[in-house]
Amino acid sequence: KVGRVIVYMQTNFTGPSYGLRLKQAYVTVGHVTLGKARSTFADGPAMAPTVDDQGPSGQVSAKNLLVQYVSPSWSGFSFAASAEVPDVSFTAGTQAGSIAQRFPDIPAYIQYAWDKGGSHIRLSGIMRQLSYRNLETQSNHFVTGYGVQLSTIAFFTPDFNFFGHYTYGKGIASYVNDLADLGYDLVPASAAGKLKAPGVAGWAAGLQYNFSSKLFATASYSRAQLYDTAGMGADTYRYAQYIAANVFYNLWGDLRVGVEYLHGTRKNISGVSGKANRLEAMLQYSF
Numbered sequence: 001k002v003g004r005v006i007v008y009m010q011t012n013f014t015g016p017s018y019g020l021r022l023k024q025a026y027v028t029v030g031h032v033t034l035g036k037a038r039s040t041f042a043d044g045p046a047m048a049p050t051v052d053d054q055g056p057s058g059q060v061s062a063k064n065l066l067v068q069y070v071s072p073s074w075s076g077f078s079f080a081a082s083a084e085v086p087d088v089s090f091t092a093g094t095q096a097g098s099i100a101q102r103f104p105d106i107p108a109y110i111q112y113a114w115d116k117g118g119s120h121i122r123l124s125g126i127m128r129q130l131s132y133r134n135l136e137t138q139s140n141h142f143v144t145g146y147g148v149q150l151s152t153i154a155f156f157t158p159d160f161n162f163f164g165h166y167t168y169g170k171g172i173a174s175y176v177n178d179l180a181d182l183g184y185d186l187v188p189a190s191a192a193g194k195l196k197a198p199g200v201a202g203w204a205a206g207l208q209y210n211f212s213s214k215l216f217a218t219a220s221y222s223r224a225q226l227y228d229t230a231g232m233g234a235d236t237y238r239y240a241q242y243i244a245a246n247v248f249y250n251l252w253g254d255l256r257v258g259v260e261y262l263h264g265t266r267k268n269i270s271g272v273s274g275k276a277n278r279l280e281a282m283l284q285y286s287f
Helices: none
Strands: 005-012 021-029 032-038 063-070 077-084 106-114 119-134 139-157 160-170 199-210 215-226 237-252 255-268 273-285
Antiparallel strands (some): 021 032, 032 063, 077 106, 106 119, 199 215, 237 255
């Protein structure tokens, strides 16, 4: 009577200690979701399929505690909105300090889908009110952050599709893969004890071709960039690029193998840069 009911949990054993970590745990009843889930600001179907667990550098894939509403579809149009517990990481300097966040993040989107829901284009937005304490004046302050994203997955033919997104905002570094947890939601401003929300851009684009019902391959490119970092340390992030190429094969039923090549580069504001290459493989059983 209440509609479709989903109870979902996702864990992994990655991280410094390889201990068990909770990635998602939520309940969906009808059109409402409650728990830790992928943010409404992230567009899962428009993300590049990768063996790499983190995914492309400029991809938005944050997972938050949230309460979310997703509407039914009317002639292909739908919308969603949520209130999410913010995950904030900032560089305070010596004259500012962290305090508990006072306001939830509010992301929302409007979407148009076609091809029986297989293709869509989505416009997303997010508003943030980031809290910190000015130790110089012994007072609490708030900085407004925002972000916009245009994302899509589009099938040119039944076997050939394009996916991608472009994201820009201020104070949303925690939502971009390469910039999360690096202290870039807020950074020191010119005035003593004052913080500002730096600009962030991230985008990804890729193609996928299905050779058969069991075999498909993808190639993608992504970039993440941080702005407004004048006065920060020489090792501060400027931009990074991410190139991935992979092949996936369904051995039997829901048993899948994959192999992937990654090439990544990063450049700091000092001009120092580095690069890395990685070859990865995957064995996955879905149920």
